Amino acid sequence: MQAWLDSLIAGSELLQQVPAGLIYTIGILGACTLVLLFASLLAGEVVWLERRVAGRMQARIGPNRVGPQGLLQFLADGLKLLGKEDIIPATADKAVFLMAPVIVFMGAFAAYCVMPFGYGLVPADMNLGLFLILSITSIEVVGVIMAGWASNSKWSILGAMREVAQMVSYEIPLGIAALSVAILAGTLNLTDITLQQGGGIWNWYVFRGPFGFIGFFAFFIAALASLKRAPFDLPEAESELVAGFHTEYTGFRFAIFFLAEYAGMILFAMLTSVLFLGGWYTGIPGIELDGAGSRWIGFGVLFAKTSFLLFVMIWVRWSLPRFRIDRVMYLCYKVLLPISVLCVVGAAAQVWLGITLAGGTLAAPGEGGFADWLAGGRP
Amino acid sequence: MNVLDLAPVLPLASEMAEFIPVLVMLIFGLAFAALNLVASFLLGQKAPTNPVKDMAYECGMPPISDAHQRFSVKFYLVAILFVLFDIEVVFLYPWAVKFEADKAFLFVEMLIFIGILFLGWWYVIRKGAVNWAQE
Numbered sequence: 001m002q003a004w005l006d007s008l009i010a011g012s013e014l015l016q017q018v019p020a021g022l023i024y025t026i027g028i029l030g031a032c033t034l035v036l037l038f039a040s041l042l043a044g045e046v047v048w049l050e051r052r053v054a055g056r057m058q059a060r061i062g063p064n065r066v067g068p069q070g071l072l073q074f075l076a077d078g079l080k081l082l083g084k085e086d087i088i089p090a091t092a093d094k095a096v097f098l099m100a101p102v103i104v105f106m107g108a109f110a111a112y113c114v115m116p117f118g119y120g121l122v123p124a125d126m127n128l129g130l131f132l133i134l135s136i137t138s139i140e141v142v143g144v145i146m147a148g149w150a151s152n153s154k155w156s157i158l159g160a161m162r163e164v165a166q167m168v169s170y171e172i173p174l175g176i177a178a179l180s181v182a183i184l185a186g187t188l189n190l191t192d193i194t195l196q197q198g199g200g201i202w203n204w205y206v207f208r209g210p211f212g213f214i215g216f217f218a219f220f221i222a223a224l225a226s227l228k229r230a231p232f233d234l235p236e237a238e239s240e241l242v243a244g245f246h247t248e249y250t251g252f253r254f255a256i257f258f259l260a261e262y263a264g265m266i267l268f269a270m271l272t273s274v275l276f277l278g279g280w281y282t283g284i285p286g287i288e289l290d291g292a293g294s295r296w297i298g299f300g301v302l303f304a305k306t307s308f309l310l311f312v313m314i315w316v317r318w319s320l321p322r323f324r325i326d327r328v329m330y331l332c333y334k335v336l337l338p339i340s341v342l343c344v345v346g347a348a349a350q351v352w353l354g355i356t357l358a359g360g361t362l363a364a365p366g367e368g369g370f371a372d373w374l375a376g377g378r379p
Numbered sequence: 380m381n382v383l384d385l386a387p388v389l390p391l392a393s394e395m396a397e398f399i400p401v402l403v404m405l406i407f408g409l410a411f412a413a414l415n416l417v418a419s420f421l422l423g424q425k426a427p428t429n430p431v432k433d434m435a436y437e438c439g440m441p442p443i444s445d446a447h448q449r450f451s452v453k454f455y456l457v458a459i460l461f462v463l464f465d466i467e468v469v470f471l472y473p474w475a476v477k478f479e480a481d482k483a484f485l486f487v488e489m490l491i492f493i494g495i496l497f498l499g500w501w502y503v504i505r506k507g508a509v510n511w512a513q514e
Contacts, residue, residue, distance in 0.1 A: 032407050036404070036408070081419070083422050083423055083424060101412065102413065106409055110405045124401055126398070132401065151435065153437065153442070154435075154442070154446045161454050164454070165454050172468060175468040179468070179472065182476065183478055186476065247436055248435060252423075253419075256416075326512040329457070330509070333460075333503075337464070349486070
C-alpha cells in the first residue's frame with residue numbers, strides 16, 4: 001500500500017507538491033472505503049450466487065428478474081429490508097440486543113484490511129497479518145453470544161450456545177492448520193507468504209509436500225465449520241431451531257447478520273487462496289503479475305480462485321446433510337486436531353531437513369508499513 | 380509534528396502505526412452498520428406495538444418462563460478446552476516465525492511442548508469430555 005502510493009508519488013509531478021502525509025491519509029481512507037464496498041457488495045452477490053446455484057441444483061431457476069440474470073437481487077432485498085420494522089422483544093436486554101449485530105459486522109469486515117488483494121494492494125501490510133485475521137474474526141463469537149443471550153428466546157439461546165461451542169472448538173484446528181503454512185513460509189505476513197508461492201503451480205503451498213496438502217483440507221473444513229456453513233450449520237438449523245441466534249432479529253438488523261456471514265465466507269475463501277493456492281499468482285512460471293497495471297490482473301486471478309472456493313462452499317451446502325452436534329465435536333477434537341498438529345510437526349520437519357522447494361524471488365513491498373511514514377516523511 | 384518526538388510519552392507509537400488501517404476499518408465497519416440502521420429507522424415501517432407482537436418467539440405460544448436457564452455443562456467444558464488448546468496455539472505462532480533461527484533445537488523444543496499438549500489431549504479424550512453422545 002505504502003510502496004504503491006510512493007510509486008504513484010514518484011511518477012507524478014503534481015502529487016509531489018502535496019504533503020506525503022495527506023496522500024497517505026487519503027490513501028488509507030480510500031483503501032478502507034474500497035475494501036468495505038468490495039466486501040459488502042460481493043457479499044450481496046454471493047447471496048445471489050448461492051440462490052442461483054441452489055436453484056440449479058434443485059432443478060428450478062432461482063432469482064433472475066432484477067437486473068441481468070438477477071444480479072441486482074441483493075439491492076432489491078436490501079432496500080426492502082430497509083423499509084421493514086425493527087422489532088425488539090419486550091423481554092430482551094435492549095442495549096446488548098442492539099449492539100450485537102454491529103459487533104458481528106465489525107469483526108467480519110475489519111479482518112479484510114490485512115488481506116493482500118494483489119501485489120502491494122493491501123491496506124495494512126503488517127507482519128502479524130495471519131494472526132490478526134484469526135484474532136479479529138473471533139470477535140464474531142462475542143457478538144453471537146450477545147445476540148443469543150439478549151434475545152431472551154429459547155431458540156436464540158440454544159443456537160448461540162451451539163454456535164459458540166462450535167466456533168470456539170474449530171478455531172483450534174483452523175489456527176493449527178494455518179500454522180503449517182506459517183512454518184513453511186517462516187512469516188505471518190500474508191504478502192510475504194504469497195510472494196513465496198510465485199513461479200510454477202508446484203510452488204503453491206498446497207503442493208509443497210504432503211503436509212501442505214493435508215493442511216489445506218483441514219483448514220478448509222475447519223473454516224467451513226467456524227463459518228457455520230453446512231454441513232456444520234447446527235447453530236441455525238432451520239428444521240430444529242427456527243433460525244438460531246438471530247430468531248428475534250428483524251429488518252436491517254437481520255440483514256447485517258446475513259451480510260457479516262457472507263463477508264466471513266469471502267474472507268476465508270480468500271485466505272485459503274492466499275495461504276495455499278498461491279494468492280494472485282497464476283501458477284504459470286514467468287507470469288508474475290506485480291507491475292503497476294498487472295497487479296490488478298493479479299487481483300482478478302485471486303478473485304477467480306476465491307470465487308471457485310465460494311462455489312465449492314455453496315456446492316457442499318446444497319449436497320450434504322447436516323451433522324449431528326456430537327459428530328461435530330468428534331470431528332473437531334478427535335480427527336481434525338490430531339491431523340492438523342501432525343501437519344505442523346511434519347511441516348517443521350520438512351523445513352528442518354531442508355526439503356522445501358525454493359520460494360519466490362521478489363522482495364516484499366513496503367516492509368516498514370506506515371511506521372516509516374509516521375517516523376518522518378517519505379522513505 | 381514527528382511522532383517520534385513523543386517517544387518518551389508513547390514508546391509504542393511508531394510500532395502501533397501499522398495498525399492504523401485496522402482501526403480505520405473497525406470504525407468504518409461500525410459506521411456502515413450504524414448508518415444502515417439509522418436509515419432503516421428513518422425509512423422503516425412503525426406500526427403500533429402490542430404485547431403479542433413484542434413477545435419472544437416460541438412457536439406462537441406465550442413464552443413459558445425466562446430463557447436464561449441453566450445449561451448443560453458440556454458447553455462450559457468446551458470453553459475451558461478452548462482456553463487450554465488455543466493458548467497453546469498462540470504460543471506456537473511466534474515459534475513458527477522464529478523457527479529458522481535454530482532449527483534442530485527449536486524442533487526438539489516444540490516436540491516436547493506438543494508432547495505435553497498430547498498428554499493433556501489424551502486425558503481429555505479418556506475423560507470423555509468431548510464425547511457428547513454419552514449421557
